[in-house]
Amino acid sequence: MTTTDRVTLYYSPQSRATGTRVLLEELGAPYDLHVLNMKAGEQRKEAYLAINPLGKVPAIRLGDALVTEQVAIFIYLADLFPQAGLTPALNDPCRGPYLRWIAYYGSSFEPAVIDHFMKREPAPITQSPYADYDTMLGALEAQLAKGPYLLGEQFTAADILWGIALSWTMMFGIVPKRDVFVRYAERIAARPAFQRISKADDEMAAQHAAAAGV
Structure with missing residues (x-):
């Protein structure tokens, strides 16, 4: 990975993906959001099912690596950015x-x-x-x-x-x-980081609800 590599986070507000976005903020990792309006069912459309056949968020892409499953994503990202100090080293008893x-x-x-x-x-x-x-x-x-x-x-x-x-x-x-x-x-x-993303999620969720006519 180089310093120009950016994580793509497949995202919907107020979902399990929120935790991954908070983690990226805590890590100081460069990332872009690929936002899905789950109220409009975008996670069940063919384009996203090609990313994650289960139609769930989060998923992330970094270069050629595509990772789904929240637990795997957390371990993977924290290990990628060890300088943030959010993951014990391999030889750490913790x-x-x-x-x-x-x-x-x-x-x-x-x-x-x-x-x-x-x-x-x-x-x-x-x-x-x-x-x-x-x-x-x-x-x-x-x-x-x-x-x-x-x-x-x-x-x-x-x-x-x-x-x-x-x-x-x-x-x-x-x-x-x-x-x-x-x-x-x-x-x-x-x-x-939690406060920032919670506020952003509230705003995005309101926009999604309006767009989906909910």
Whole structure:
């Protein structure tokens, strides 16, 4: 990668792509937005399905590399811009726990909260990817209680992922507003990058709604 390379972020406001945009801002990475109006269904059209057949955002492109899946994107970008200090080095003892908690988001938290939101019975505990909802959430709460960040004093890309996820899931009542979760989410939401992108997202979402006649 050269200093002239720019990340293209396939984006829609107030979606999972918001976290990636906040991460790019925190990294100081050069990027361009390829905006999709999801209210108008642009993510399901052929042009974008060629990028991500699942029709989801975020996705990113950098040169010949196309990356989908939020967890992969966070690991990839934070490693590309190590000078920002948001990822532990390979020989750092925190690297393993950092990867653990990023993976935990995609493999355990997301399936658990979707089942919980949809009021679906989880699979038997021996087959469930997250054991059960309360156990999954309890493990996360115990880790965050060590604070102020997921890995203690060290702020990493994982905190952007989790801070935004908890903000959204608590807002919609999917995750209970426990003190540890609330304080942690507020800490991440107070960061300037989060504030900038939240404001930009509000404006873009209003434009999309108007364009789609919603």
